[in-house]
Amino acid sequence: MDRVESDPIIHDDYQDFERWLRYELGVNENTIRSYVRHLKRISRDLGIEIGPETIGSRDDADKLVDRGKREHDLKGKDYQTAARRYADFVQASKSEQEDDETRLRKPGFPSVREKHRIMSGADKEEAEADRQEAPEPYGIHSALRDLFVSQNQLTRILDSINRRKNLILQGPPGVGKTFIARRIAWCLIGRKDSDPVEMVQFHQSYAYEDFVQGWRPTETGGFTLRNGVFFEFCKRAGKSPDTPFVFIIDEINRGNLSRIFGELLMLIEADKRGSEYAIPLTYSATGERFAVPDNVHVLGLMNTADRSLAMVDYALRRRFAFETLRPAYRAEEFREYLIEAGVDRSLVNRIEDRISAINERIREDTDLGPGFQIGPLLSHKVCVKEDLNHPVML
Secondary structure, three states: OOOOOOOOOOOOOOHHHHHHHHHHOOOOHHHHHHHHHHHHHHHHHHOOOOOOOOOOOHHHHHHHHHHHHHHOOOOHHHHHHHHHHHHHHHHHHHHHHHHHHHOOOOOOOOOHHHHHHHHHOOOHHHHHHHHHHOOOEOOHHHHOOOOOOOHHHHHHHHHHHHHHOEEEEEEOOOOOHHHHHHHHHHHHHOEOOOOOEEEEEOOOOOOHHHHOEEEEEOOOOOEEEEEOHHHHHHHHHHOOOOOOEEEEEEOHHHOOHHHHHOOHHHHOOHHHOOHHHOEOOOOOOOOOOEOOOOOEEEEEEEEOOOOOOOOOOHHHHOOOEEEEOOOOOOOHHHHHHHHHOOOOHHHHHHHHHHHHHHHHHHHHOOOOOHHHOOOOOOHHHEEEOOOOOOEEEO
């Protein structure tokens, strides 16, 4: 178990391990940081690189921790749990690679979490601890079922919103922006739970008073100060700092964004979160200050075919990551979904060829462009005659 000549995993590249804990097991952020800290301590004290060559199994993990107890002052249980979790990660990764080589991934296949449970033989005590941390875990492989995006793209989306805290999904109608939004939220939360999720839709009459705070008329003829939906959402999120909260804004580009967000344009920045950046709001009482909690994620949805307010405020653009969803007619996930649903392969080929041909013409049209393409969720409304020159919108 001496130092091995391999790329360091924990020292320089432990993101995959963190992602696996976060998205597949639903482990909270504090626990993830604790696991990584313990593994770095083991690596430093024993002078080895933590990777599959040193912790490839639970036996390897236990041996390393026992050695650490003898040679250094390691607290047994915490360090052993961290090392075992890394061993489970290695086994899950190997299992996934073997599965990819032998069969296509289809809806209904076991998730990585289920595979690592079968292969590693985790004891009942640790299984119960995982259930307490994240009941009904929800990860990337759960989200990908019936979803026409690649695993790489979904991973990139999750990494972006984790890092920037704010992300906008943009694309033409029918690509599934609203459909994927809740799955992204559940992946961040680590379980299928709608309590930490809120959704609103912007429109041209939506205002700061609806979103943050403002004076509203009462039935008796007076006015009262009422908190907006985002204000109340942030208050709820502040009471559960270890749980990711996701605020989804549909049609984000249809609102007057500068007016709606007001001073929150600063507070939603990833490095301006928390009480130390709290500021007074427009309508707040003297001495009252407000901040956006660090566990709040803002997920905006933008239809690229809507040109009523095509130019999104550049002050907002600087604070959001952007990810584009495109029609997936040539994607393997789309073909598998239709075939699994009982659609004849010849019809699948026909759908791909016909709608792809229409989308190509839309992209090349100077009055339309890529933002007006037809997504899979919209294509069932399109009837294509034998002559592709005559698509008919039903």
